[in-house]
Amino acid sequence: MNKLQQSFSNGKAFIPFITAGDPSLEVTEQLALQMAAAGADLIELGIPFSDPIAEGPVIQAANNRALAAGTTTDKIFAMVGRIRKSSRTPLAFMTYMNPIFTYGTEKFMQSCQKVGVDAVIVPDVPYEERAELAPYCAKYGVTLISMVAPTSNHRIRMIAGAAQGFIYCVSSMGVTGVRQEIGSDVEQMIELVKEVKDIPCAVGFGISTPEQAKEIARFADGVIVGSAIVKIIAQHGASCVPYVVKYVQGMINAVK
Amino acid sequence: MSDGYFGIHGGQYIPETLMNAVLELEQAYDHYKRDPGFQAELTGLLNNYTGRPSLLYFAEKMSRDLNGAKIYFKREDLNHTGSHKINNVLGQALLAKRMGKTRVIAETGAGQHGVATATAAALMGMACEIFMGKEDIDRQRLNVYRMELLGAQVHAVTSGTRTLKDAVNETMREWTRRVADTHYVLGSVMGPHPFPTMVRDFQSVIGREVRQQMLQQEGRLPDALLACVGGGSNAMGLFYDFIAEPEVRLIGCEAAGRGIDTAETAATMATGSPGIFHGMKSYFCQDRYGQIAPVYSISAGLDYPGVGPEHAHLRDTGRAEYVPVTDDQAVEAFEYLSRTEGIIPAIESAHAVACARKLAPAMGKDQILVVNLSGRGDKDVAAIARYRGEQIDE
Numbered sequence: 001m002n003k004l005q006q007s008f009s010n011g012k013a014f015i016p017f018i019t020a021g022d023p024s025l026e027v028t029e030q031l032a033l034q035m036a037a038a039g040a041d042l043i044e045l046g047i048p049f050s051d052p053i054a055e056g057p058v059i060q061a062a063n064n065r066a067l068a069a070g071t072t073t074d075k076i077f078a079m080v081g082r083i084r085k086s087s088r089t090p091l092a093f094m095t096y097m098n099p100i101f102t103y104g105t106e107k108f109m110q111s112c113q114k115v116g117v118d119a120v121i122v123p124d125v126p127y128e129e130r131a132e133l134a135p136y137c138a139k140y141g142v143t144l145i146s147m148v149a150p151t152s153n154h155r156i157r158m159i160a161g162a163a164q165g166f167i168y169c170v171s172s173m174g175v176t177g178v179r180q181e182i183g184s185d186v187e188q189m190i191e192l193v194k195e196v197k198d199i200p201c202a203v204g205f206g207i208s209t210p211e212q213a214k215e216i217a218r219f220a221d222g223v224i225v226g227s228a229i230v231k232i233i234a235q236h237g238a239s240c241v242p243y244v245v246k247y248v249q250g251m252i253n254a255v256k
Numbered sequence: 257m258s259d260g261y262f263g264i265h266g267g268q269y270i271p272e273t274l275m276n277a278v279l280e281l282e283q284a285y286d287h288y289k290r291d292p293g294f295q296a297e298l299t300g301l302l303n304n305y306t307g308r309p310s311l312l313y314f315a316e317k318m319s320r321d322l323n324g325a326k327i328y329f330k331r332e333d334l335n336h337t338g339s340h341k342i343n344n345v346l347g348q349a350l351l352a353k354r355m356g357k358t359r360v361i362a363e364t365g366a367g368q369h370g371v372a373t374a375t376a377a378a379l380m381g382m383a384c385e386i387f388m389g390k391e392d393i394d395r396q397r398l399n400v401y402r403m404e405l406l407g408a409q410v411h412a413v414t415s416g417t418r419t420l421k422d423a424v425n426e427t428m429r430e431w432t433r434r435v436a437d438t439h440y441v442l443g444s445v446m447g448p449h450p451f452p453t454m455v456r457d458f459q460s461v462i463g464r465e466v467r468q469q470m471l472q473q474e475g476r477l478p479d480a481l482l483a484c485v486g487g488g489s490n491a492m493g494l495f496y497d498f499i500a501e502p503e504v505r506l507i508g509c510e511a512a513g514r515g516i517d518t519a520e521t522a523a524t525m526a527t528g529s530p531g532i533f534h535g536m537k538s539y540f541c542q543d544r545y546g547q548i549a550p551v552y553s554i555s556a557g558l559d560y561p562g563v564g565p566e567h568a569h570l571r572d573t574g575r576a577e578y579v580p581v582t583d584d585q586a587v588e589a590f591e592y593l594s595r596t597e598g599i600i601p602a603i604e605s606a607h608a609v610a611c612a613r614k615l616a617p618a619m620g621k622d623q624i625l626v627v628n629l630s631g632r633g634d635k636d637v638a639a640i641a642r643y644r645g646e647q648i649d650e
Contacts, residue, residue: 050547051416051533053428054271060415072545097269097532102546124269124532132532149273151435159272170273174433 003090003118004042004143004165008200013041013222014213014252015202016229017094018244019062020045021071023237025079031233034245036089039252044121044224047076047095054123056177058227061234073103077111084116092119092145097132105136113140119165121145127159148193149173150185160196166222167193171205177227179206187219210254217255225251260449263572265565268448270535273432281439282450284355289457294354301346302461305379306336308343310462312469312626318596325479325619327612329599329629330466332490339602339631340462340490341372345441347458349376352439359383359434362441363427365392365420365486366557366604367399368631369443374408376441384408387426389419392556399635417550420486420560424534444487445564448535452564459493466626467497474624480505480615483628484607485578486522486558488567490630499575508567509611511553512580522551524563525571525578531562538568554583554643557604557631585610587643590633602631603640 007013016035020028032043048066052059080091093112100108100122112120120142125133130144137144143165148156150173160167171186172179182203190201203216204224213223232247233240259282260266268278288294302308311331319327332340345362352360360377361384364370370386377384386403390412393400403410416422424447431440442451445459463481470478481498483491485508498504513521521527524539531540533548541549541561553559570576586603589610594600601609605628612627619625633640641648 051421051425053425053534054432056429057415067547074545098540098542098548099546101532101537102529102542102544123271124535126268126270126272126275128268128275147272149271149275151273151276153276155272155275173273173435175429 007042007090008166008221010041012217012255013200013202014039014248014255015042015044015222015224016040016248017044017046017224017226018229018233019048019059019066020076020079021048021066021069022062022230022233023065024069025071025075027238027240029079029083030241031244032083033087034241035248036087038245038249040089040248041222042090042092044092044094044226045076045080047073047093047099049096049099052096054175056175056227058230058234059176062230073099077115080115080117090118091116092121093117094121097122097124100133105133109136109140109142112142117142119143119145121147121168123147127155127162130162148189150189152189156189156192157196160193160199163197163199166200166202168224169201169203169220171203171207176205178208178231182206182212182216190219210250213251214254223251223255260453262566262569265536265538265568266449266452267537268535269532269537270448271432274435277431277435278448280355284351285450285454288351288354294350298347298350301350302343306342306346307334308461309465309469310334312466312473314473315597318593319616321596322613322616324616324621325623325625327616328478328624328626330462330494330626331629332462333601333605333629333632337368337372337375338634339368339372340459340493341369341443342375343461343493344443344455344458344489345369345372345376348439348441349380349382352441353380353382355439357437357439359438360441361385361387361427361430361438362443363420363423364388364443365423365559366555366602367392367396367403367635368557370403370408370410371399371406373441374403374406377408378406385430386410387413387423387430389413389417389423391418392420395556395639396635420556421548444489445492445566446487446534446536446562452536452566455489456492456496456566459489460496462490462493462628463495463497466494470626477501477504478624478626479619480507480625482507482509482608482611482615482625484509484558484604484630485563485567486511486560486604487562488564490628492564492566494628495570495576506570506576507611508576508578509581509607510578511555511558511607512582513552513554515582516580520552522553522559522561523580524561526580534562536565538565539563554586554639555603555607557602558607579611581607581610587640589613590636590640599629600633600637601629602633603636605630
């Protein structure tokens with residue numbers, strides 16, 4: 001069983017997202033270890049980018065804080081190496097194409113393999129451009145996660161056909177951020193995916209409350225939460241760890 | 257790999273949420289560019305609303321003063337709304353309307369593309385929202401009021417560096433929020449396919465007219481074409497018809513700001529490196545980790561950290577040359593052209609004028625230089641006064 005399958009083998013998966021280096025890499029390391037200990041099934045680490053076009057204001061601000069604190073891709077790889085000394089919880093990087101491309105796509109994936117990053121999620125690389133990443137992902141055993149959106153319609157068949165690991169289902173239109181209502185299309189989206197391929201589907205964008213998470217977990221294999229956690233980090237800064245862990249525990253209980 | 261590559265540059269690097277909209281646009285554009293009814297309507301608007309063809313003006317006094325090549329100006333500044341931007345906007349707005357869209361959104365730097373988009377939206381009865389960096393709003397207040405007069409809603413962008421790049425980010429985000437009834441009127445030959453190709457096609461009327469006018473007035477093709485390059489739409493529009501004429505030099509003039517050896521520059525070709533951003537693979541000003549650089553130029557319209565993918569390809573193949581022009585040189589050219597020919601150019605276009613001042617004296621008197629005067633300078637007068645230490649109210 002590869003590590004991503006492990007994420008979806010313990011009931012419904014809870015997948016927290018944090019931006020690496022917000023407010024510092026030391027705090028990110030603690031957050032990752034403690035969220036893993038609390039039972040997070042997969043942890044998404046954002047590599048900060050100056051211009052994150054798929055993010056709402058909350059995660060944009062986290063990107064800015066992380067970059068202002070001097071976070072770089074090399075320092076993030078080093079931090080993941082430290083996390084891996086004591087945790088085997090699957091890890092995914094979420095970032096944009098430019099930081100990967102500029103680092104050198106092959107060197108980036110090689111480093112992922114070396115430190116133990118299991119997957120990458122790159123929102124500005126759609127199906128049509130996946131050749132930019134897929135060969136290097138395959139070569140170094142890093143799973144390239146595919147995304148489907150409420151506008152994907154007939155594209156879902158094609159995307160699901162090529163997907164690996166799990167599918168990131170974007171719950172609603174627009175950018176990341178906490179929402180009152182999650183669109184009802186996402187359940188249908190998952191049905192369409194499953195017609196093509198038996199692959200776990202995790203839903204993200206807009207989820208913040210245990211009630212929402214429970215409702216999504218009714219039909220999805222996993223729940224991804226980013227902005228709500230990043231908000232707690234923004235509020236408490238360097239002392240955020242216990243607050244985040246408490247929130248994550250509540251969400252895990254709602255999902256399982 | 258998607259369509260829309262120029263050599264290794266271009267592509268469609270955008271979120272999945274936008275893919276169907278972009279593919280639908282690609283199909284619609286492929287259809288309507290061959291549709292005689294669409295083309296006739298667009299030509300009608302360009303001739304009767306914009307005032308095309310624009311003049312190709314022989315700058316006799318400037319040519320005599322520089323004592324070298326004959327200098328001609330392609331007068332895009334005389335278009336309705338005061339710049340070349342309207343050529344592209346009318347094409348896209350017409351296309352959006354045929355596609356059943358009822359709302360257009362656009363980014364703007366100097367405000368010229370925003371004004372052009374607001375104008376087309378007013379003419380065609382579409383809702384219009386413009387995203388503009390807060391810093392540019394402060395630099396270009398007149399254009400903001402102009403857009404509001406035309407019925408557009410102007411949003412101040414306060415993220416990032418608060419300039420053109422951030423306005424593009426925010427317009428893309430808005431498009432992912434609401435895509436069904438909305439078309440994003442991208443203002444330059446950049447972004448995901450089909451924008452670089454489509455915008456170039458809509459702007460290529462500039463070069464086609466230059467060829468015809470040059471043959472009429474001089475009986476031959478020019479020796480060199482000069483245009484300023486931010487994203488690069490007026491330059492692509494001028495160059496495109498001449499790419500297959502190897503004896504015609506193509507020269508793009510990019511904004512060096514305070515100099516290409518400083519951090520305060522927007523000269524992508526001189527200081528940038530390959531990257532993937534804003535939907536395209538091209539050259540970008542960035543650090544070694546791929547963080548996009550906070551660029552600077554006195555010109556809000558050239559204050560952009562990237563360049564269109566077709567320009568990147570023209571540079572790779574050596575077909576076009578790109579030269580940096582500093583703020584100082586551009587401001588001097590702005591003043592020079594005003595005094596010498598009685599034409600106040602946009603500060604963007606003044607970058608190309610500055611380049612012509614250097615190039616013309618080194619050329620023979622039998623040679624011909626065409627400079628794209630992409631916009632008029634009324635919008636810049638107050639900023640240039642400030643640059644010279646004089647405070648005047650707009």
